Amino acid sequence: MTSQHSHPSPPEEGELVTLDHDGSAVAVTMLDGELHAFDDTCPHAGCSLADGELDGRTVVCPCHLARFDIATGAVVEGPARSGLTIWSARVTDGALEIRQEEGDEQPADPPAASAGNAASSSGPDMDITVLIEREHDAIRRQFEAIKVLSDTHELDTAWTALTELLEIHASGEESLLYPKLARAADDGVEEAEHAVRDHNEIRDSVRAVHEHDVGSEAWWQAFRKAREVNEEHLQEEERDALPSFRDSTERARREELGREWVGFHEEHQHGRGLNGDDVDPGAVIDDLGDASSTA
Numbered sequence: 214m215t216s217q218h219s220h221p222s223p224p225e226e227g228e229l230v231t232l233d234h235d236g237s238a239v240a241v242t243m244l245d246g247e248l249h250a251f252d253d254t255c256p257h258a259g260c261s262l263a264d265g266e267l268d269g270r271t272v273v274c275p276c277h278l279a280r281f282d283i284a285t286g287a288v289v290e291g292p293a294r295s296g297l298t299i300w301s302a303r304v305t306d307g308a309l310e311i312r313q314e315e316g317d318e319q320p321a322d323p324p325a326a327s328a329g330n331a332a333s334s335s336g337p338d339m340d341i342t343v344l345i346e347r348e349h350d351a352i353r354r355q356f357e358a359i360k361v362l363s364d365t366h367e368l369d370t371a372w373t374a375l376t377e378l379l380e381i382h383a384s385g386e387e388s389l390l391y392p393k394l395a396r397a398a399d400d401g402v403e404e405a406e407h408a409v410r411d412h413n414e415i416r417d418s419v420r421a422v423h424e425h426d427v428g429s430e431a432w433w434q435a436f437r438k439a440r441e442v443n444e445e446h447l448q449e450e451e452r453d454a455l456p457s458f459r460d461s462t463e464r465a466r467r468e469e470l471g472r473e474w475v476g477f478h479e480e481h482q483h484g485r486g487l488n489g490d491d492v493d494p495g496a497v498i499d500d501l502g503d504a505s506s507t508a
């Protein structure tokens with residue numbers, strides 16, 4: 214045993230909760246009267262699995278629909294490539310006890326999906342505005358996770374993963390959301406152009422981080438700046454652009470775009486096919502797409 218902690222109130226049947234366990238986010242659920250505990254952070258892009266759904270004995274990530282076996286941690290379906298660490302969970306004297314065993318490892322090979330018979334659901338909300346907000350949370354989690362790292366190799370790996378996600382996120386919005394926002398909302402053109410300019414500022418800040426040795430004081434300074442610029446954009450988008458789009462676009466269309474959003478992430482895994490160059494706001498607004506597909 215490496216660590217053991219008690220937490221009040223175990224989850225209800227089919228409920229997913231997150232616990233902070235010595236700085237690790239652990240998702241816990243009860244299925245058929247049996248407790249299951251596993252990493253809360255999706256290894257694909259860092260979304261919280263406790264915000265996802267149970268489908269039989271799999272948990273479905275709310276961001277890009279990766280599925281994991283909750284008993285083994287194995288990937289049942291992509292886009293995640295690596296599985297989850299499984300934790301031991303039991304109830305002792307009415308309190309939930311979580312512990313990590315020596316030798317706990319992520320499963321190497323995805324097994325076939327096993328069908329359960331307890332919790333099931335209609336699946337995660339596919340509204341593109343919801344998926345974008347979830348990814349905002351994942352981006353914030355990745356920035357936070359980097360802040361506590363000191364090993365240069367770990368920093369480099371984590372920063373690379375975050376920059377890939379930032380570019381996929383920005384390009385996805387520029388392809389799927391902003392052209393539709395420009396058409397749908399009253400002040401959509403201004404909001405969309407402003408958002409693309411924000412993206413370019415984030416891209417500049419990312420390039421500035423790459424100019425320094427990983428882990429150096431100058432690197433950390435540039436990292437903090439990138440985090441600040443990014444956070445300003447996320448807050449603005451959550452306050453203005455996303456509510457505007459939600460108000461002006463039918464739910465069915467938002468869900469259709471959400472499925473395209475997930476497909477975009479599959480197509481551009483690890484930033485494949487995206488160059489990170491600045492984008493002309495006018496070109497995004499001009500790309501209004503198929504008029505028949507816009508609400």
Ligand code: FES
Binds near residue numbers: 256
């Ligand atoms: S973050 Fe979980 S599937 Fe992408």
